[in-house]
Every structure is written in structure tokens, then in C-alpha cells.
Amino acid sequence: MDISRKSPFGPLPSPPLAAKKPVSDTRHGITRTDDYAWLRADNWQAMFKDPSILDPEIRAYLEAENAYMDAAMGDTAELQKVLFAEMRGRIKEDDSSVPMKDGAFAYGTLFVTGGEQPHYFRTPRDGGEKHVLLNGDEEAKGKDYFRLSGIDHTTDHAKGIWGYDDKGSEYFTLRIRDLATGEDLSDVLENTAGGGVWAPDGKSFFYTLQDENHRPSKVFHHIVGQSQSEDRLVYEEKDPGFFMGVGGSLLDDFIYIDIHDHETSEYRILSTSDLTAEPRLVAEREEGIEYSMTEGGDVFYILTNDGGAKDFKIMQAPVNAPGKENWTEVVPHEPGRLIISHMAFARHLVWLQRKDGLPQIIIRDRESGEEHAIAFAEEAYSLGLQGAAEYDTDVIRFSYSSMTTPSQLFDYDMVTRKRVLLKTQEVPSGHNPDDYVTRRVMAPAHDGELVPVSLLYRKDTPLDGSAPCLLYGYGAYGITIPAGFNTNILSLADRGFVYAIAHIRGGKDKGFAWYETGKMEHKQNTFKDFIAAADYLNQQKFTSYANIIAEGGSAGGMLMGGIANMAPEKFAGIIAAVPFVDVLNTMLDDTLPLTPPEWPEWGNPIDSFEEYQWIATYSPYDNIAARPYPPILALSGLTDPRVTYWEPTKWVAKLREKAPEAGPYLLKTNMAAGHGGKSGRFQRLEEIAFEYAFAIKVAGKM
Numbered sequence: 220m221d222i223s224r225k226s227p228f229g230p231l232p233s234p235p236l237a238a239k240k241p242v243s244d245t246r247h248g249i250t251r252t253d254d255y256a257w258l259r260a261d262n263w264q265a266m267f268k269d270p271s272i273l274d275p276e277i278r279a280y281l282e283a284e285n286a287y288m289d290a291a292m293g294d295t296a297e298l299q300k301v302l303f304a305e306m307r308g309r310i311k312e313d314d315s316s317v318p319m320k321d322g323a324f325a326y327g328t329l330f331v332t333g334g335e336q337p338h339y340f341r342t343p344r345d346g347g348e349k350h351v352l353l354n355g356d357e358e359a360k361g362k363d364y365f366r367l368s369g370i371d372h373t374t375d376h377a378k379g380i381w382g383y384d385d386k387g388s389e390y391f392t393l394r395i396r397d398l399a400t401g402e403d404l405s406d407v408l409e410n411t412a413g414g415g416v417w418a419p420d421g422k423s424f425f426y427t428l429q430d431e432n433h434r435p436s437k438v439f440h441h442i443v444g445q446s447q448s449e450d451r452l453v454y455e456e457k458d459p460g461f462f463m464g465v466g467g468s469l470l471d472d473f474i475y476i477d478i479h480d481h482e483t484s485e486y487r488i489l490s491t492s493d494l495t496a497e498p499r500l501v502a503e504r505e506e507g508i509e510y511s512m513t514e515g516g517d518v519f520y521i522l523t524n525d526g527g528a529k530d531f532k533i534m535q536a537p538v539n540a541p542g543k544e545n546w547t548e549v550v551p552h553e554p555g556r557l558i559i560s561h562m563a564f565a566r567h568l569v570w571l572q573r574k575d576g577l578p579q580i581i582i583r584d585r586e587s588g589e590e591h592a593i594a595f596a597e598e599a600y601s602l603g604l605q606g607a608a609e610y611d612t613d614v615i616r617f618s619y620s621s622m623t624t625p626s627q628l629f630d631y632d633m634v635t636r637k638r639v640l641l642k643t644q645e646v647p648s649g650h651n652p653d654d655y656v657t658r659r660v661m662a663p664a665h666d667g668e669l670v671p672v673s674l675l676y677r678k679d680t681p682l683d684g685s686a687p688c689l690l691y692g693y694g695a696y697g698i699t700i701p702a703g704f705n706t707n708i709l710s711l712a713d714r715g716f717v718y719a720i721a722h723i724r725g726g727k728d729k730g731f732a733w734y735e736t737g738k739m740e741h742k743q744n745t746f747k748d749f750i751a752a753a754d755y756l757n758q759q760k761f762t763s764y765a766n767i768i769a770e771g772g773s774a775g776g777m778l779m780g781g782i783a784n785m786a787p788e789k790f791a792g793i794i795a796a797v798p799f800v801d802v803l804n805t806m807l808d809d810t811l812p813l814t815p816p817e818w819p820e821w822g823n824p825i826d827s828f829e830e831y832q833w834i835a836t837y838s839p840y841d842n843i844a845a846r847p848y849p850p851i852l853a854l855s856g857l858t859d860p861r862v863t864y865w866e867p868t869k870w871v872a873k874l875r876e877k878a879p880e881a882g883p884y885l886l887k888t889n890m891a892a893g894h895g896g897k898s899g900r901f902q903r904l905e906e907i908a909f910e911y912a913f914a915i916k917v918a919g920k921m
Contacts, residue, residue, distance in 0.1 A: 226850065227917050228883055232290050235283040237872035246807065247828040251841070253804065254876075255869040264431050267388035267858045270890070281857070281868065284886040288852075291885050295912035298921060302710050302908035307901060308648035309706035317628055317641045319616065320344055321608035324376055335359065335899025339370045339381075341398075352398050353381050359899070363891035368413035372398060373421030374471055378443070380415040380424055387858040387891065389413075390429055395443060408447045415441070416467040416474055419491050425453065425465045425474055433812035433860045435463045438476055440494065454487060454498050460815035461485075468514040469564075469610040474498075475512060481696055482819045484509045488541070502543040514538070515563035515585070516610075521546060522561045522570075528552035529731040533561055533570065550583070557730045560604065565611045567633045571604045573699065576659070576671050576728055578602040580617055582633045593631065593638075597621045599659040599673045601703030616641075620704035622657040622675040622718075625650065646706060654678060655712060659702070662721070662748075662755035670748045671722040671729070673702040674761065677712050687791075687918035688717040688762035690753060694725030694745035695774035696820060697734040707907050714920055717761050723748035723778075738820055740833050746781035753782075753789050764789045768914040772796030773862055776853075780839025780870065787848045787881075792917035794910050796854045801866040802838040803831075812860045840866070843873050848881040852913045854906075856889045864888055885913075 239254040258277055260266050266273050312332040318325030324341040329349070331338065336355025342348065352370060359365035368382035368391050379398050382391040391413035395404040408426065412435045415426040423442045427435040436459070439450040454476055456463045461483075466475045474489040476498050483506050487498035501519075502510060509531075510523035519541050521534045533550035536542070550558070550570070559578075561570040568583040580593040580602060595602075603618035613634045620626040625644035631637070656678055661669040680686050689711055693700050700720050708718045722728035725737030725745040737745045749769070756762050769790045771778045776798020783793055799805070806824050809815055822830030835841055851874065853867040871886040887909070915921055 226883060227919055228291055228850065231883060232287065234287050234875055234883065235280060236875065237280060237868075239876075244804075244807070246824065247831055249831075249835075251803075253869075255872045256804075258868050258872070259863070259865040263863065264433075267433070267860055268386065268390060270386065270857055273857070281864070281886075281888045281890070284868070284871070285888060285890075288885040288887050291883060292909070292913065292916075295909075295916055295921070298915060299905070299908045299912045302911050303901075303904055305648070305710045306707050306904045306908065309646045309650070309709065310900070310904075311645040311647055314645070315340075315349075317616075318342055319605075319608050321372075322374075322376060326372070326608070330900065331356065335901055336365065337367065341376075352379060352401070353396065358383060365899075370396070371414060371417065373417045374419050375421050378404075378417075378421055380417070380426075382411065382413045382415075384413070387856055387889075389433070389860050393426060404443065406441070406443060406445075406447075408441060408450075412464070416465050418474075418494055419471040423494065425489075427463055427465055432459070432810055434459060434816075438463065438465050451495075453489070458815075459809065460818060462816055469608070470514055470516070473514060477511070478504070479509070480816045480819050482507050482509065484511065486510065486512055488512075501541045511561075512541075513561055513563045515568070516565065520549065520561060520563045520568060522558060524731070526552075529735075530554055530556055531558040531731070533558065533568070555730055557727055559727075562604070562606045562615075564607065564613075564615070564633075566613065569604070569606065569615060569633070571602065573727070573730070576722070578701075580604055584633075591636065593617065595619060595621075597624070597657070599657055599702035600624070601701035620644070622673060622702050622704060622708075623652040623655045625652075625704050625706075644704065650706070650709070655709075657702070660755065660759070662752045664744070664751045665747045666744075668724075668748075670724075670751055670755075672752050672755065673720040673722065674717060675708060675712055675719075676717040676761075677715070680712075680715055680717060682760055684757070684760040684763040685766070686715055686717050686762050687766040687768065687914070687920060688719055688756060689768050689770055689914055690719045690721060690749075690756065691770045691775075692721040692723050692745075692749045692752070692778050693771060693773075693775040694721075694723040694737055694749070694778055696725075697727040697731070699726045699728045707904070707911075710911060711914070714915060716914075716918070716920075717756070719752065719756060719761070721749050721752035723752070725774075739822055739830075742821065742833065743781070743837055745778060746785055746837065749778055749782055750786045750789060753786070757789075765791055766918060768792040768794065768917055770794040770796075770910070770914075772798070772854075774799050776800060776862065776867070777802060777839060779851075781837055783848055783851065784837075784839060784842045784844070784846065787846045790849050792850045792852070792914065793848075794852045794854075794913060795867065796910070797856060797859055797862040798839075798853060798867050798870065799862045800839040800870040803834045803841050805863075805866065806834060811863070840870050840873060843870075843877045845878050846881065848874060848878050848884075850883055850885070850913075850917050852885045852887070852910065854887050854889075854910070857891070 240257040242256040315329035316327040318327035328337045334356045339353040340349040370379040370381040372379045382393045393408040412427040415424040417424045428437045438453045441450045464477045476487040478485045485504035486501040489498045518535045532552040534546040536545045556574045559571045583590045600621040605616040628642040630639045658674045727734045776795040779795035780800040824831035855864045855867040871884045
């Protein structure tokens with residue numbers, strides 16, 4: 220079969236060819252041989268913390284791939300600069316958030332002109348001079364990578380916990396800062412998950428520790444001034460399939476220990492009146508049962524899918540007896556109305572829900588039971604519920620945007636129902652929403668389901684099939700991709716692109732069932748839905764197959780690998796960011812950070828032959844063959860603990876072996892970053908400009 224297609228790249232130097240060092244593995248009587256398994260560093264745990272110890276042969280190969288990528292993309296250098304300048308021009312460089320009131324102060328973040336990192340500040344409660352508590356630019360000096368995890372202040376506002384990761388490995392170091400002087404105390408806590416929860420007296424806090432396999436498996440209690448080695452172990456989760464987080468109530472009277480995988484959860488609570496007590500179990504974990512808690516004074520409000528409530532309901536239980544036997548219904552389950560999150564305040568219960576594919580915020584008066592909604596009229600939009608930092612309040616905060624409308628931030632009085640516009644996102648270089656069209660269309664899937672697709676394009680874009688299109692998808696973990704405002708996309712729309720988001724199964728865009736039918740044995744619905752979106756856009760002449768560039772990252776990168784194998788002829792190019800493409804090998808390796816917790820999402824191929832077969836059928840790396848693959852850009856981070864660098868590296872090596880006349884296949888490995896790419900706001904724009912330059916080049920629009 221002729222697998223060649225005309226390449227927009229022209230003559231290129233010979234690409235790197237990875238050495239083949241076969242490694243065989245037999246499971247369930249099936250033997251597989253992986254020629255590129257050697258690209259997985261044996262010392263990966265240590266290397267994430269110290270990238271300099273990477274095997275020289277692996278480093279040399281990654282650097283050769285980067286050099287080949289540079290040669291292939293060399294003619295886009297000027298375009299990347301132009302795109303970067305456009306995107307930077309849409310950012311208010313000295314932007315500042317609207318501070319959130321909390322006690323005597325109000326807390327917020329700001330950026331300075333030219334600065335890469337956020338600065339955390341506070342003002343007096345009702346306004347006044349900003350006092351910078353943490354200067355991210357100062358802390359990041361001299362570091363190739365730097366990411367802050369935020370700062371959490373004590374109840375008396377005297378001290379704050381702040382955390383940073385300076386390798387991209389997501390192992391965070393915690394420090395304690397005197398907020399009046401700006402000086403850090405001597406305490407240094409390593410290998411944490413990035414934050415902590417203060418005890419009310421400000422003399423100690425709780426945090427999670429990441430183990431050697433990068434799992435937050437232990438909660439510790441740290442007393443200010445003592446060594447980390449002296450910290451008391453509060454709770455250890457023995458099951459490697461569960462993650463753990465620690466949080467606190469608005470009233471400062473409970474510490475929450477949240478234990479969960481992707482479909483099962485369990486809470487343990489600790490009263491702050493006795494910090495040495497054993498955490499109390501709320502409801503024992505049951506497979507497939509999720510619940511989350513928020514405090515409402517004398518009761519807990521519990522969001523759960525228990526009792527067949529697939530789209531969730533809200534229960535309540537007494538604070539002193541929160542066990543499931545005492546749960547009573549407050550907000551009933553309503554099929555098709557997915558309750559996403561909830562908050563409680565002194566007089567109101569608030570929740571964010573999605574109905575008919577669109578978000579709404581619902582306010583309930585706790586005394587009368589009267590409810591009302593905050594909703595908007597646009598065809599596709601995004602809502603964000605920020606709530607409040609204080610419990611005894613009638614005012615909450617939320618954000619609104621659409622693909623054409625810049626983000627707006629509102630304070631909302633839950634009693635008077637008055638909304639106050641606090642801030643509208645500024646676009647310094649200018650933005651006229653009337654120049655653009657946003658739509659939501661429905662693409663018929665292979666089984667008759669309708670897949671929502673959100674669209675953005677300029678009004679003057681011809682809809683005759685000639686327009687290039689960037690089609691984005693994710694489709695995993697129940698995550699919904701909002702149809703919100705993104706200034707970066709305007710650089711594509713202004714060049715005649717149609718930008719599309721396919722709200723495919725695997726997310727919860729159309730309720731919990733939309734998620735259920737895009738996971739485990741149904742995973743291929745995710746890939747088929749994305750292809751259906753491409754088919755619809757082609758048929759309706761929003762674009763054409765020859766002009767569609769597909770994009771997805773992480774689990775969305777698995778999607779990219781899946782559609783590349785299933786329908787390569789329907790895409791002009793593919794951008795796969797930190798792509799999870801070596802699914803079978805990863806799910807068979809229970810030492811990797813995310814493997815046991817991910818089994819409920821993909822299946823456990825170690826224990827189950829049936830689940831092995833599910834994954835083997837679609838795993839992108841395992842299904843590469845001689846096909847007419849389009850140009851593919853794969854992006855990875857050397858210290859990424861979520862999708863390890865060797866997944867895209869092996870994928871590209873095997874693509875090049877099996878379909879050498881197709882492609883080309885470009886691999887860009889960031890040698891100083893992890894899963895999220897570079898950490899600075901402008902550094903990140905450089906990466907987006909690179910991706911868009913690839914899309915524009917492939918579309919022939921340079």
C-alpha cells in the first residue's frame with residue numbers, strides 16, 4: 220500500500236533512528252516484544268529529582284530528536300515570533316486579580332510587566348496599599364524551571380505556607396513565611412504534594428507526602444520549628460490505587476482527608492479541637508461510590524452518587540454523626556442534571572451543575588428551601604464558581620466567559636440577587652467580539668449519539684470547506700472542556716482558522732453517562748466521537764479533511780494516537796502534547812505513579828485478560844502499522860511524572876519504523892520541564908506559538 224502523502228515540510232535531513240533492543244513480556248499467554256523499551260530510564264524515580272543523571276545514550280537520542288525537530292520547524296522561526304508577540308499583546312502584563320476578602324485582609328495575585336511568575340499580595344479588607352507576600356519572579360531567579368503552588372495563610376494572618384517545584388517533577392518543597400517581615404522560617408519540607416492546611420492556632424499544619432513512586436500516600440502533622448523527620452504520621456493509605464489530599468473547612472474546625480481514585484472515594488475527618496486524635500472515618504469506600512463533603516455549621520453537606528444517583532445528589536448529615544446511616548436527602552438526583560461541585564455558607568447552599576450541556580449556578584436558601592439559578596443566554600459559555608473565603612457571608616464570586624466574550628468576574632449577593640461586575644478581562648491589543656462567531660453544533664456519532672462541538676471563527680471566514688481547522692479534544696476522567704474565552708486562539712481565528720472543541724465521551728459534558736460510555740470497555744467511543752466531529756465539520760463545509768489539524772494532550776494525547784491509527788487520512792496534521800500513548804505497557808507497570816489509580820479508568824491488564832484485550836485493541840503504541848499518517852508533532856517533558864517522557868519518544872520511534880514514508884514525525888522534549896511544559900506565563904506562550912506554527916505550516920497558511 221502506498222502510504223505517502225504530500226508533505227508540507229519539503230526535504231528534511233534524515234531523522235534519528237532509535238536502536239532496536241528487543242524486550243519481551245508475556246501476560247495471559249501472550250508474548251509482546253518492545254524494541255524501544257530501553258528508552259525508559261531504569262533510574263526514573265531518581266532522575267525526576269536530578270535530571271543530570273539521565274543515561275547518556277537516552278539523552279543523546281532525545282537531543283538528536285530535538286535537533287531534527289529544529290530543522291523541520293526552522294522556517295517557522297519568524298512566524299513563532301509573530302505569534303508570540305500577538306499573544307503577549309493580548310495579555311495585560313501588569314494584571315492583578317480582585318482580592319478576596321478574608322477577615323481583616325483581602326488576598327490576591329498580580330503580575331508585573333515583563334514578569335513570568337505570579338506575586339501573591341494582600342490589602343486591608345476594604346482596600347488600600349498592596350503588600351506583596353511572595354514574589355514569584357524573585358524566587359524563580361536562576362532556575363530553568365520554577366512553579367509555585369500558592370500560599371496558605373494562618374487564621375490570624377501571621378504566617379503562610381508556600382511551596383515550589385523547581386524541576387517539573389511535581390515534588391514540591393514547602394517553606395513557612397512570616398507574612399509581616401517576608402522572612403522564611405527554618406522549616407523545609409521536601410517531597411510534598413504542594414500545600415498544607417493550618418491548624419486554627421497557626422502553630423502546626425497538615426500536608427501530604429509523595430512517596431518514591433510519586434503517590435501522595437501519607438498525611439503528616441508538622442509543628443512549626445521542628446524537623447520534617449519529627450513530623451507525626453496522621454494517616455497512611457496502603458492501597459497504591461488511591462490518591463490522597465488534605466483540606467480544611469471554612470470554619471476551621473475540621474481537617475478533611477480525601478482518599479479517592481477515579482470512581483471511588485472515602486473521607487476521614489479530624490476535629491481541630493484535638494489535633495492528636497485519630498482521623499474519623501465518615502463512610503467506608505465502596506467501589507464506584509463517590510462522595511465529597513463541605514461543612515454547613517451543624518451539618519455536613521455531602522455530594523454523592525450513592526444509591527444509583529449517577530448524576531449526583533446532595534445529602535446532609537449531623538456534624539457529630541456523619542456516617543452514611545445518618546444521610547438524608549437535600550437535593551434529589553435528577554437524571555441529565557449533573558451536579559459538579561457544592562459549597563455551603565451560613566445561610567445558603569450553592570452548587571454548580573450542568574444541564575443540557577451548559578453550566579448553571581444554583582443558590583438555595585437553607586432555611587426556606589427556595590432556589591434560584593444564575594445562568595446566561597449564549598449558545599456556549601463557561602461558568603466558574605469561586606465562592607467565598609468566609610462562611611458567614613451572603614456574597615459569592617463567580618466568573619463567566621464564552622469563546623467570544625472575555626472573562627468577567629462578578630460578586631453576587633445571594634439574598635438581593637444583585638450581581639456586581641468586578642472586572643472584565645482586558646485585551647490590550649484590542650478585541651471586538653462582534654468580529655467573531657461562536658456556535659455549538661451536534662455531530663452524529665457512529666451509534667446515533669450526538670456529540671456537541673463548540674466552534675469559534677471570524678465572521679468573514681468562508682464556510683466552503685477551504686478553512687483550516689484546529690480540532691481539540693480530551694475525553695477522559697469525566698473532565699469537561701469549557702467553551703471559555705482564550706485569547707491565544709484568536710491568532711488562529713484571525714488567520715482564517717475555525718477553532719473547534721469536540722465534547723466527546725469520556726468527559727461529563729452530557730452527564731455522568733457521557734463519561735461512563737467513554738471509559739474501560741467503551742473507550743473507543745472517545746476516538747469514534749472525535750472522528751465523527753471531524754466528519755461533521757467536513758460534511759457541513761466548516762472545513763475539510765485536508766485542512767483539519769487535531770490537537771490533544773495527556774489523555775487527549777492518547778486520543779491523538781487513537782485517531783491517528785483509526786483514521787489518519789481524515790487529518791492534515793496531529794499535535795500530541797505529553798501524549799499517553801503507551802497505554803498497555805504503562806498499565807502493566809504498577810510501579811509507575813499513575814498506574815494503580817488509573818485502573819478504574821482504563822482497566823487492569825495485570826489481573827484481567829479481558830481488560831488486557833480492551834487496552835491492547837486500541838493502545839496507540841501497540842497498533843502502529845503502515846498507514847498514511849499525517850505530520851505529527853509530539854511534545855514531552857523530561858521530568859513529567861504523569862506521562863513519562865519515554866511514551867512519546869517510543870511512539871515516534873515506532874511510527875518512523877513502521878511508516879517511514881508518512882509523517883514526518885517530530886518529537887520535542889523539554890529537557891527542563893514536566894507535564895505542564897514551561898512554568899512562566901510568557902515561556903508558556905512560546906510553546907503555544909510553536910504548536911500553532913506547526914498547525915499553520917501544515918495548513919499551508921505560512
